[in-house]
Amino acid sequence: MGPPDQSGTSGRIMGDAPEQATATATAPADRAPRPRARGEGVEPPGDAVSACLTGQFAPAYLTLASIIQGVALSALALRVEATYAGFDAAAWLLTLATFLIFLVVWHEYVLQVLAFVWLPTMLDTVVPFAFFAAELLLAHCVYRDLRLWLLALGLVGVAGMAAGLVSTLQTRAFPENHALVRALAPHHRVHWVLNAAIVALSLGAWALYDALDLGQAQLGVALVAVASALTWIGGVVPYGKHLRAYARGDRRADP
Numbered sequence: 001m002g003p004p005d006q007s008g009t010s011g012r013i014m015g016d017a018p019e020q021a022t023a024t025a026t027a028p029a030d031r032a033p034r035p036r037a038r039g040e041g042v043e044p045p046g047d048a049v050s051a052c053l054t055g056q057f058a059p060a061y062l063t064l065a066s067i068i069q070g071v072a073l074s075a076l077a078l079r080v081e082a083t084y085a086g087f088d089a090a091a092w093l094l095t096l097a098t099f100l101i102f103l104v105v106w107h108e109y110v111l112q113v114l115a116f117v118w119l120p121t122m123l124d125t126v127v128p129f130a131f132f133a134a135e136l137l138l139a140h141c142v143y144r145d146l147r148l149w150l151l152a153l154g155l156v157g158v159a160g161m162a163a164g165l166v167s168t169l170q171t172r173a174f175p176e177n178h179a180l181v182r183a184l185a186p187h188h189r190v191h192w193v194l195n196a197a198i199v200a201l202s203l204g205a206w207a208l209y210d211a212l213d214l215g216q217a218q219l220g221v222a223l224v225a226v227a228s229a230l231t232w233i234g235g236v237v238p239y240g241k242h243l244r245a246y247a248r249g250d251r252r253a254d255p
Contacts, residue, residue, distance in 0.1 A: 057120050058113045061128075065109040068132045073102055076139035083143040093222035094142040094149055100229035101138065101156060104236055105131055108163070111240055116177050118170035127166055130159040146218050150206040153225065157199035164191060183246050187239040194235045198228055 076098055080087075087095075109128075134155035141149035168188070171177040181188075205214060205221065214221055 061113050064128055065106065068128050069102055069106045072132060072135035072139060075136050079139050079142060090218040090222040091143050093226050097225040097229045098138050098142055100233060102135060104233050107236055111243060112167050115180060115243055116171040117174045123166045127159060127163045130162065134159055146221060147206055147209045150202045154199050154203035154206060157195050157202060160195045164195065180246060184242060187242060190235050194232055198232065
C-alpha cells in the first residue's frame with residue numbers, strides 16, 4: 001500500500017482555509033458593539049438634553065408659580081388684616097374679586113404647564129414675574145383705591161394675554177402638542193376674547209374714572225369686578241374639562 005493521497009485533503013484544507021480565516025476575522029466584528037442608528041432605539045445626545053429640559057420644566061415652573069401666588073396671596077391677607085376695620089361692601093367685594101383672580105391665574109398655569117411640552121425661554125421667566133407685580137398691586141389696592149385697582153386688573157389681563165401668546169408660540173414648536181392644540185383651539189379663542197374684554201373694561205374704566213364719576217359708584221364697580229372674575233373662571237372651567245376628556249382618550253368630547 002502506498003502512502004495515502006493527501007492531495008485531496010490538502011486541497012480541501014487549502015480551500016477551506018480562506019473561509020475559516022474569513023469566519024475568524026468576521027466573528028469578533030459581529031460580536032463587537034457598534035453604534036446603533038436612531039431608528040434602532042438609540043437617541044442622539046441632543047434628544048437626551050431636550051428630554052431633560054422638557055421633563056424638568058413643569059415641576060420647576062409650577063414651583064416658581066406656587067411661590068409667586070403664595071406671596072401674592074399673603075400680601076392680600078396682610079392688606080386685609082391691616083385695614084379690614086375700615087372696609088365697606090365695595091372693599092370686601094374687591095377682596096373677593098382679587099382672591100378669585102389669584103385662583104384662576106394659578107389654575108391656568110397648572111393646565112398649560114402640565115398639558116403641553118415646551119422648552120423654557122426668557123419669556124417664560126418674564127411672564128410669571130409680570131403677573132406677580134400686577135397681583136401685588138391688585139392686593140394692595142383693595143382698600144380705598146378703586147381707580148388704581150382697575151389699572152392693576154388691566155395689567156393682570158395684559159400679563160394673561162402675554163402668557164397666552166408665549167404658550168401659543170411654544171406649544172406650536174413641538175409636534176407632540178399639535179393634536180391637543182387643535183382640540184383646544186375653540187377654548188383658546190374664548191380665552192383670548194375674555195382676556196381682551198377684561199383688559200378693555202378695566203383700563204377703560206381706569207382712564208375714564210373721573211369722567212364717568214366712578215368714585216360715586218364704587219359698589220357697582222366692585223360688583224362688576226366680581227362678575228368679571230367669575231366670568232373668567234367660567235371660561236377656564238370648560239377648558240380644563242375638555243383637557244381632562246382628551247387625556248382620558250375621548251377625542252370626540254365637545255369643545
